[in-house]
Amino acid sequence: MTAKWWDVDHFIFEEYKTRTSSLGIYRILFAAYVLTYLPRHLWIPSFPDSFFDPPIGPTVFSAGFPRAPFFYTVNGLAIVAAVCLLFGYRTRVASTSFALLLLLCNCWAYSFGKIDHDIPLIFIPLMMQFAGWGNGHSVDAKRHAAEGGSTRKPPIGLCRLWR
């Protein structure tokens, strides 16, 4: 029993040893990809509210879609957050903001009855900010002189649980 617990602890705390610089490169690649992906939800207002068919989630409390300025604003902010991620500027705030803004728009996009398989795009920045992906190759690292420091393994392990 003890050995099994040790295995679980090993998976959580030791399995995913990663260098700060590697996570930094991953952050840059992630941000570069999402910048090709955005803006994403500007098509939603071209459909009337009668097309509204939300899944179980926050949009069930609404009776229709927000208007176009909402999606332009949220996408604009998400692009700003992704640029901050690219350069590693205020990485924690940028990661959380990007994840929440994308989630907000996706909730409406999936209120047509179809849910896509892109939830990792939200989950990854939320977890990786705790793993320290802003500590390498970033403005933050230069500001705090933290480059070369260690990373946190548990959030990377948590990403591994995602399916």
Place this chain on the structure above:
Amino acid sequence: MWNDGNHSQKSQPPRIRSWPEMLKVKSAIRLLFAAVILWQFPQYMIRAKYGEPYPALSMPDFSGTLADRDGNIRFRAVQCKVLFEDGRLAWVSPHCLLSQAPDSHRSVIMAHMFSPPPDNPDQVPLHSLKARLIPGRILGHIHGQQKDLDPQTRAWLKRRLQVLYPSEVLKVVTFVWYEEVFNVNQVPPVATQEPVGTREVRFE
């Protein structure tokens, strides 16, 4: 040992956690992992009763297409037949009609909005407490069950077809639903089409 990664190695010495503090942090992390695993069960129950939730910890299923006992694989498909005032006829694919929406959404939107009308639609009280609490869910259900298209959808359909055929006057739009059936037991595989039903929308 798990190490905090934010400490500056040049400007200040790393903060060393006490054992009780480290155990507390480790326990919290273990609990977080356990919560992610345990949350899968209620999520599967929600999915079974109400359909896919969003956001969710696990991604939606790929439903796939199984072959029946006779080796038939069935795909539901639709074409949109448009009749104009001058008697001319045009066929519009769902991809053309819903080109504003992403490719992955089109068949779901078509099925929800333009399926053949049900024989016995569910009666959903619009002024019930449930309808007031979760209007989106109820309206979505009503729109999927309607015998005649609601005015908003009709207006959208008219606008959309006027964009596609700007010089024509619209008369009738018929959504023709059918099943593409592929029999994989025969060599070479045989493909046939079986009608499922239609929905007609008149603009006269």
